[in-house]
Amino acid sequence: MEPADHPSAAEPSTAVAAHNGDNRAPMLVVEDLQAGYGRKQVVFDVDLRVESGEILGILGHNGSGKSTTIRTILGINKVFGGSITFDGHDVTNTSSRHNVKAGMAMIPSERFVFADLTVDDNLLLGAANDPDPDRRARRLDLVRNLFPILVERSGQLTGTMSGGQQRMVSLGTALMASPTLLMLDEPSLGLAPAVVHQIFDTVRRLADEEGLAVLLLEQNVGQALRIVDRVYVMRSGRVILEESAEEMRNRDSYWELF
Numbered sequence: 001m002e003p004a005d006h007p008s009a010a011e012p013s014t015a016v017a018a019h020n021g022d023n024r025a026p027m028l029v030v031e032d033l034q035a036g037y038g039r040k041q042v043v044f045d046v047d048l049r050v051e052s053g054e055i056l057g058i059l060g061h062n063g064s065g066k067s068t069t070i071r072t073i074l075g076i077n078k079v080f081g082g083s084i085t086f087d088g089h090d091v092t093n094t095s096s097r098h099n100v101k102a103g104m105a106m107i108p109s110e111r112f113v114f115a116d117l118t119v120d121d122n123l124l125l126g127a128a129n130d131p132d133p134d135r136r137a138r139r140l141d142l143v144r145n146l147f148p149i150l151v152e153r154s155g156q157l158t159g160t161m162s163g164g165q166q167r168m169v170s171l172g173t174a175l176m177a178s179p180t181l182l183m184l185d186e187p188s189l190g191l192a193p194a195v196v197h198q199i200f201d202t203v204r205r206l207a208d209e210e211g212l213a214v215l216l217l218e219q220n221v222g223q224a225l226r227i228v229d230r231v232y233v234m235r236s237g238r239v240i241l242e243e244s245a246e247e248m249r250n251r252d253s254y255w256e257l258f
């Protein structure tokens with residue numbers, strides 16, 4: 001895929017205009033989503049839209065409904081109402097298994113690697129459902145190119161890697177499946193700022209160079225604003241604000257929003 005017509009993280013000011021100017025079909029459209037657990041509703045009236053090559057930040061404090069929203073998109077939580085369209089297809093009530101095959105990937109915030117397998121074995125598991133060996137090899141090259149440390153440590157048991165390195169393995173494993181929509185649940189959690197910086201730069205590159213659509217859930221507003229194109233702020237299960245990253249960065253303070 002051609003690199004998207006997209007500014008780098010260092011100069012992101014025209015990101016939204018660049019995307020509004022073309023008429024690419026959105027990768028994901030969520031309309032009037034209602035979701036929750038058992039009979040308890042915790043997500044209300046959520047509308048979201050993300051295009052190929054775009055990073056959408058979903059910000060909000062603990063319990064605001066961010067994780068429930070992406071769990072419902074992936075198909076591991078029940079949809080109470082509304083609709084979810086992925087790559088032009090209605091996936092409102094499809095299983096997570098179906099959605100992953102169709103190109104969705106989610107990385108939960110908790111540790112998500114097989115600790116007693118090597119780095120390479122973790123990565124290869126990510127492509128286990130891909131029957132095309134050439135594509136598997138290309139994806140492995142892509143992941144190793146993004147995270148050179150994973151080449152150096154290819155035979156190391158993943159559980160003995162640092163937290164940041166393990167997060168790179170989980171991101172790499174997700175990428176091995178050639179997803180078109182990547183949902184990242186608080187990838188910065190518990191990591192040193194320099195590691196977060198590196199991982200976020202990689203996510204921006206994937207959007208720009210691979211056309212990946214990204215939903216980035218974060219409480220780390222400063223780091224997220226460096227790479228996102230647009231931001232949704234959630235509170236008490238609702239989207240209370242939608243802005244371009246530039247508008248958000250230009251606020252004197254965004255703490256009152258949360």
Ligand SMILES: Nc1ncnc2c1ncn2[C@@H]1O[C@H](COP(=O)(O)OP(=O)(O)OP(=O)(O)O)[C@@H](O)[C@H]1O
Pocket residue numbers: 037042060061062063064065066067068069219
């Ligand atoms: N398994 C569950 N069963 C019942 N209620 C749940 C469950 N998981 C989450 N909730 C509730 O749903 C609401 C939204 O939670 P959710 O995990 O979506 O928020 P979040 O924005 O991801 O928060 P955080 O930043 O802490 O991860 C909260 O009130 C939470 O207590």
Ligand SMILES: [Mg+2]
Pocket residue numbers: 066067068185
């Ligand atoms: Mg969460």
